[in-house]
Amino acid sequence: MPEPLTIWTYDWVPGGEGGPRGYVRDVRLRWACEEAGLDYAVRSVPFDDRGPAHLARQPFGQIPFLEDDGIVIFESGAALLHLAGKSEVLMPRDRRGAAETLQWIVAALNSMEMVSVPWWFIGLSGKADNPLEGWMISRLEHLETVLAARDWLAADRFTAADLLMADVLRVPKVRRFGNVPALAAYVERVCSRPAFAKARDDQVAYFAAADARRESAN
């Protein structure tokens, strides 16, 4: 019998207002497994010490990575596509629906997140001028046009593309950015799914439990 799917994340991340809990990217994979009804376990690598064993499985020292019956896949987008291959819930099986889902998954990674994450990162410095501001506005406006005309990105129904795009857009600073009402309604719609709440709440609880372990170790 094959091992169940295992989602690897950090053993702990900082808590508190504005902290990463609820946003760490293992949420994407937990959420996908919840939507698809796939059994999974969650295991962790040390947050404080990202050593050779971690780098051998994730060469950029990040998480998550997914273990599936002896195979390890890093990059949350790649792991999501791998999971999509296991369930029609995540990706339709007809050529057109599959192609639409694939293109919007990559759009979330390489057209939206490629701008929003560096924009967000530069914004942490608190400086008034963000050199990526215009690019960010342009990408959100293009996406607003798409979402003003339909509820879901691909195949006229929820797919893994919505899961990923909503996860990119729900980051507070992105979500509250500018006048993009269709985009805001879209994020609400996708994130109101019970599978999202389960995935996020489980992640928050996982890291909260680690607080107690760290305290008793000190």
Added chain:
Amino acid sequence: MPEPLTIWTYDWVPGGEGGPRGYVRDVRLRWACEEAGLDYAVRSVPFDDRGPAHLARQPFGQIPFLEDDGIVIFESGAALLHLAGKSEVLMPRDRRGAAETLQWIVAALNSMEMVSVPWWFIGLSGKADNPLEGWMISRLEHLETVLAARDWLAADRFTAADLLMADVLRVPKVRRFGNVPALAAYVERVCSRPAFAKARDDQVAYFAAADARRESAN
């Protein structure tokens, strides 16, 4: 009989030193078709006027997009994965080799290009301080460690992951960045493939031919 594959690009882009010719992302798809021996045609949308017909097929107003027997796929990374489904040359068919190729394709899009493109874009302003400099160095150093230990990213042989990663890294400002000898040798190795030269030279010739058309129209 199905229509042949069609790669859509702009009808013209600016020439000259430091210009985009030879780098426009339709190269990725031309290159993949050349490697895999897939027949393809190249068609174009206006560079100067990106209207509704273009946005309907590429909602961010970019190129390339790929047409395959009635299906249109935008995002070069998605189109590359679609092509990889047609040829073992681009992606091995065994589980492990396919997963490795997939993860490195997404790594090129979402770990490397997500940093290198905004870093490059900010650098165009000519200001001395680039807020993404440290992140860029970190990503290249992680990749250097990987490439110091092996010739190809996935499955111990050339795959579409190398095609894409090399295309991300061959951009002059990225290629000449820092002390990353294994990475530099890797880009040389991947870009010495005849299929790359054919794809790039064909693209350069395509845009050069458009110069004459534009001149005669003026």
